[in-house]
Structure formats: structure tokens, C-alpha cells
Amino acid sequence: MELGMIGLGRMGANMAQRLVRGGHRVVGFDPKPEARKAIEDNGAESAATLDALVAKLKAPRTLWMMVPAGAITDDTVNALLPLLSAGDTLIDGGNSNYKDTLRRAATCAGKNIQYVDCGTSGGIWGLAEGYSMMIGGDAAAVEHLRPIFETLAPGKDTGWGRVGPVGSGHFTKMVHNGIEYGLMQAYAEGFSILGHKQEFALDLHQIAEIWRTGSVVRSWLLDLTSDALGKNPKLDGIAPWVADSGEGRWTVAEAIDLDVPAPVITASLIERLRSRDTDSFADKLLAAMRNEFGGHAIKKE
Numbered sequence: 001m002e003l004g005m006i007g008l009g010r011m012g013a014n015m016a017q018r019l020v021r022g023g024h025r026v027v028g029f030d031p032k033p034e035a036r037k038a039i040e041d042n043g044a045e046s047a048a049t050l051d052a053l054v055a056k057l058k059a060p061r062t063l064w065m066m067v068p069a070g071a072i073t074d075d076t077v078n079a080l081l082p083l084l085s086a087g088d089t090l091i092d093g094g095n096s097n098y099k100d101t102l103r104r105a106a107t108c109a110g111k112n113i114q115y116v117d118c119g120t121s122g123g124i125w126g127l128a129e130g131y132s133m134m135i136g137g138d139a140a141a142v143e144h145l146r147p148i149f150e151t152l153a154p155g156k157d158t159g160w161g162r163v164g165p166v167g168s169g170h171f172t173k174m175v176h177n178g179i180e181y182g183l184m185q186a187y188a189e190g191f192s193i194l195g196h197k198q199e200f201a202l203d204l205h206q207i208a209e210i211w212r213t214g215s216v217v218r219s220w221l222l223d224l225t226s227d228a229l230g231k232n233p234k235l236d237g238i239a240p241w242v243a244d245s246g247e248g249r250w251t252v253a254e255a256i257d258l259d260v261p262a263p264v265i266t267a268s269l270i271e272r273l274r275s276r277d278t279d280s281f282a283d284k285l286l287a288a289m290r291n292e293f294g295g296h297a298i299k300k301e
């Protein structure tokens, strides 16, 4: 097939490369000249503007956005709309909030442009191993894109699928990332407990390696945990500060809206927020209150 890839960062560039290797014609757009040069070196074509990108594709066109969620995705959709024609398909492969996806899809439907949301997982490993894709959209539109998904996926018939109507792909990816938070938190806490048992002087990398085969808790996240501990056993130089990109907090908000208890995912999100509070006013106030009501000692700074 022929596809325009918008956004040639780590994910977009690697996906373009995997598609080229699979025999597809890919034209990539990114404002950065070095990003365009890099995909040309890997066999794709490039365009320096969105107008040029659309002009290089035959109608009906397929365009895949791999750009940051939020305002940049909105800006991209708004810039593309006047350039696209009825029958074209626009795929959002980023981590968009599904509610934004529903809004954008409605706008596109007004111009008879198909909007397909593809929750994409696989990170920097996807180029070699393939991407897991949770797809929402019109069934016929998704079927039309089958050759693209078969090439990007880990296997022709594995690791991808249409999960429901437009919005459902991003909704599913949101929950996937919520689960990711909980799994990561459990591994992090477990290894921290092991590391604090000083009299046993446990080798955390060795334990991760043992668990990787046969153990009930083996997983790809554990494989990556083991790699990290092997490279840097004491995690030197890494600040205890954990970012988030939104999907964990959207999962928690959705769980509350649906009256679904999700204590593990919620606690792992809160723990990330807590990691950034390196001078906690709340903790100081707790200590002050204990001192007020019970005369309990305050640890001085």
C-alpha cells in the first residue's frame, strides 16, 4: 500500500522503516530536516510540508499521524482537513485521549474522511519485533488497511485487531497503559523490598534473571527491569522522579466514572505524583500536626 507518515520521531520513523521493509511506499513528513533525511536513508520518501505530503499520495489517501497527543494532534488534524478529500483515511496512532478521538472523528466524518484510532504499543522495540495495535473505526475502513497492520504487527495475524468503533482503540490503549502502571509499580516495590534486606545482600539483577524463566511473574517488563539492573545495579544517576503522559490518570478518571474500583492502578498513579514531590508540604504538615496534638518529636531539616 501507500501511506503518508506524519511525525518521524522514535515511533513514526521506525514504523515507516518497518513498512518500507514490508514493501509499502511510505512518504514521511516531519518539520525537522534531519528526521526526513533519516527516513530517506531507510528507503522512504519525504515531504517538507503537509501540502507536499498530500500531493505525493494518490487518492484515496491513507495518512498515519504519529505525533504527541493533545494540541499537536489537533493542529495536525486541522491543518490536514482542507487538504484531504472524501474517501481519504486518517489514522491516529498516538496516545490520544479517546474523547478527543471521538470529537476529531466527528469532524472528519463531516467531510467523509474516515478516522481510525490505533492504540500502538511496542516502543523502540517495535521496529524489530512489531507493534501491538488496538484499532477502533469503521470495520470496512480497518479491513482496507489490513496490509498496513499486518506489516506493522509482530505477526501477520497476531498482535493486532479491530476492537470496536472509532474511539475504542484509544480507550483500550488507555487501559493497557493503566495496567502497565500497576505492573511497573509492583516490580519496583518488590525489588525495593529485596534491596532493603541488607543482611542478605541480595543481587537484584540475579533475582530478576532467575524470575525471567519459569517464574509466575516472568514478563517483558521484567526482562526490561533485569536489563536495567544489569546495566546499572544501584541505578546511579537516575533521579527518583517518575513522569506520566496522561493515560494513567485518564484510566483512573474513567474507572471512577464507571464506578469500577481500580485501587492498584490508582495507587500507582498517585505514587508517580508523589515521586515528584521532593519537598513535601503535606508530610511537613503531618509532622507538625503530630507535634501539636501529641508533642511528638519533629525531625529537623
Ligand SMILES: O=C(CO)[C@H](O)[C@H](O)COP(=O)(O)O
Binding pocket: 095, 120, 121, 122, 123, 177, 180, 243, 244, 245, 246, 247, 248
Ligand atoms: O504508550 C507507551 C507505552 O505503552 C508510552 O511509552 C507511554 O509514554 C507510557 O506512558 P507514561 O509516559 O505515562 O509512562
